Amino acid sequence: MTLRDLLNKFVLVDTPSPLLKQAPTTVAFFAALVLTFTVPSLSFTNWGAALGGIWGIIIATALATIFTWSPKFERVALIIPCIDLLAIGFFRLGTGGATSLFSALIILPVIWIAVQPQRRYIILAAIGTSIALMMPFIMGFTPLESANDVIRGIFTPIVFATAAGIVNEMSRQGRVQVAAIRALAEERDLMLRGAVDYTNRLRENEERLQAADRLTRSVLDAVTEQSVIGTDVTGLVDVWNPGAERMLGLSAPDAQGKRYVHEFHDIDELLARSKELNYPPGETVLNPGFSALVESARLGQPEVRQWTYIRADGTTLSVEVAVTRRVDENLRTVGYIFVATDVTQALEVSRLKDEFVGLISHELRTPLSSILGYLELMRDDEENPLSDEQLQYLGVAERNAHRLLRLVGDLLFTAQVGSSSFSLDASDMEVAPVLRASVESAGPTAAAAGVELHIDIPPQISMINGDPVRLGQACDNLISNAIKFTPRGGTVTVSMKNVKDQVIISITDTGMGIPADELDQLFARFFRASTATRAAVPGVGLGLSITKAIVTAHKGELDVASEVGIGTAFIVRLPLSRPAQSPLVE
Amino acid sequence: MMEGALRVVVADDDPDIRTLVSIAVRRAGLDLVADVGTGDAALAAIREHLPNIAILDVSMPGMTGLEVTAALRAQPELSDIRIFLLSAGVTDAARQAGIDAGAEDYFFKPFSPRELAAKLADIVSSSKAAE
Numbered sequence: 001m002t003l004r005d006l007l008n009k010f011v012l013v014d015t016p017s018p019l020l021k022q023a024p025t026t027v028a029f030f031a032a033l034v035l036t037f038t039v040p041s042l043s044f045t046n047w048g049a050a051l052g053g054i055w056g057i058i059i060a061t062a063l064a065t066i067f068t069w070s071p072k073f074e075r076v077a078l079i080i081p082c083i084d085l086l087a088i089g090f091f092r093l094g095t096g097g098a099t100s101l102f103s104a105l106i107i108l109p110v111i112w113i114a115v116q117p118q119r120r121y122i123i124l125a126a127i128g129t130s131i132a133l134m135m136p137f138i139m140g141f142t143p144l145e146s147a148n149d150v151i152r153g154i155f156t157p158i159v160f161a162t163a164a165g166i167v168n169e170m171s172r173q174g175r176v177q178v179a180a181i182r183a184l185a186e187e188r189d190l191m192l193r194g195a196v197d198y199t200n201r202l203r204e205n206e207e208r209l210q211a212a213d214r215l216t217r218s219v220l221d222a223v224t225e226q227s228v229i230g231t232d233v234t235g236l237v238d239v240w241n242p243g244a245e246r247m248l249g250l251s252a253p254d255a256q257g258k259r260y261v262h263e264f265h266d267i268d269e270l271l272a273r274s275k276e277l278n279y280p281p282g283e284t285v286l287n288p289g290f291s292a293l294v295e296s297a298r299l300g301q302p303e304v305r306q307w308t309y310i311r312a313d314g315t316t317l318s319v320e321v322a323v324t325r326r327v328d329e330n331l332r333t334v335g336y337i338f339v340a341t342d343v344t345q346a347l348e349v350s351r352l353k354d355e356f357v358g359l360i361s362h363e364l365r366t367p368l369s370s371i372l373g374y375l376e377l378m379r380d381d382e383e384n385p386l387s388d389e390q391l392q393y394l395g396v397a398e399r400n401a402h403r404l405l406r407l408v409g410d411l412l413f414t415a416q417v418g419s420s421s422f423s424l425d426a427s428d429m430e431v432a433p434v435l436r437a438s439v440e441s442a443g444p445t446a447a448a449a450g451v452e453l454h455i456d457i458p459p460q461i462s463m464i465n466g467d468p469v470r471l472g473q474a475c476d477n478l479i480s481n482a483i484k485f486t487p488r489g490g491t492v493t494v495s496m497k498n499v500k501d502q503v504i505i506s507i508t509d510t511g512m513g514i515p516a517d518e519l520d521q522l523f524a525r526f527f528r529a530s531t532a533t534r535a536a537v538p539g540v541g542l543g544l545s546i547t548k549a550i551v552t553a554h555k556g557e558l559d560v561a562s563e564v565g566i567g568t569a570f571i572v573r574l575p576l577s578r579p580a581q582s583p584l585v586e
Numbered sequence: 587m588m589e590g591a592l593r594v595v596v597a598d599d600d601p602d603i604r605t606l607v608s609i610a611v612r613r614a615g616l617d618l619v620a621d622v623g624t625g626d627a628a629l630a631a632i633r634e635h636l637p638n639i640a641i642l643d644v645s646m647p648g649m650t651g652l653e654v655t656a657a658l659r660a661q662p663e664l665s666d667i668r669i670f671l672l673s674a675g676v677t678d679a680a681r682q683a684g685i686d687a688g689a690e691d692y693f694f695k696p697f698s699p700r701e702l703a704a705k706l707a708d709i710v711s712s713s714k715a716a717e
Binding site for chain 1: 603606645674680696698699
């Protein structure tokens, strides 16, 4: 409840209702009536006039009630005190005229009239009073007997008018004061509401900010396997998460605001990077170490790079650090974020894998080298030529040694795929010669297996960016597979064509086929189709996984379509490095 | 043994492979002055015999073929020696390391003695042509 409501309710100086204003007159009149009836010395001198007065007051009170109820009559409410004046005039006439005890009642409607804001109502009050007092003479009940009566008719209204004037002025001043108080109160209300609004908004913002802060903190705290370090533009640390504490062995209070991020880096690495970035030694760049760290991020390019962290106890840690820029609302750089992942284990695994690959390579290839080398010496020995039968035995030994060698190669290759040691020796190359060479080398095997080998390579150039050795290996695998899984009398067709920006190589056989539910596992390591194992076709299930890896490394795709008993088609799609050229010969 | 023939030192820790390489060297018409089984022995033999060609296995106990190569290249007076590495080589990175150390080329295991002899003969004739 506002101050204004309070004033209206209790003080009632603001806009009292007509009924409230009428109440004193009605109550006083009722008292006068009771007195007249009960006090023996009082009596009605003129019943008609007295009744007129009673009716007048009843009408006035009724009107006041109506007007209170329905405020639209407020403008004509002033008629009520006028009726009151006339009614009191009549009542006075009916209770003794000039000698009536109840002349004083006139003051009540006069005050009502007087509290109206305008001063002209003072005159109305005076005239009303005059009429009420002169009623006996006006109505002709009593002749004017003395000057006193006239004086009473004029003097009393003047006194009343003066009183009305005073009341009017007081009520005006009261109104002015109330208005001023109200204005002040409103102003204060307004300010208060503003202040409350502002406080609410402030609290909401604060809550939102705290929630955001809590979220950020909890996210940072949840990252325990990575160090998250934030700095300003000079490298001074201002964010240091638990991951950073764990990784670098320094607590947040010891790092924030006290240490620079490049202090945790290997200085030689930073200097090497500075050199790479062509920083003049210590000249134009304020801090070459830090600048080398953030150079790429500073230019708006987030960077992931391998670095060595130096922990608080001096030990080192291989990390991969992603550096990004922090910006303010105007997108100005205000600092950097460094998210580091410990790659020690990954590097160690990779190193062990490489070491294993190297060891196996050496330990398996060396004896195979001896076997193959000495078999060849035996075959080439002109002084002691071998019999045909011996040569045949030698061929079996050689073939199996080669098979073992291929298996070792496949195993090594499989181990390399996905590790750092697998890479393509890629250059611009033509596909057709590689494919032809593969078909050619598969010729003897196909002939021995009684499989017809068709080749369909149009005279067009298909240039790709690739590794001819690896690609040849992939083609060899696919073609030898096709021959291996095709029964005697079947056909293997190798074809190639350029379609849009791709070269499509397909190897189709009329072999035993692969069940549909096994197709999606076909490229998994060591997977062998049930048809292959049933038919006792030798192999360990590495060829296709290797082929897939090679094709993928060439940004190509390897697809298969097959039907049991009908045959299988492998399709290799490789991106052309130059747009497809029209056939040289049509 | 052969007058005027280029002299060769062969080093491989596997005696069978060493013999195989030696046979190829002889068939190429070269003069095998020493065949040894370790890197340290290879370095000693090379310093002693000052051969024209050294064929070194990459992985040997003690000094590896790469370390021997680096040691040889660190001695300017031995810079004329042509070094070939013998490897069951797998990775491109390992291959590049040998070339960076100062080897001229690689022979990969398994090798055909016939082809190795032909290659060595080629090398000899090309170096003779260069002279």
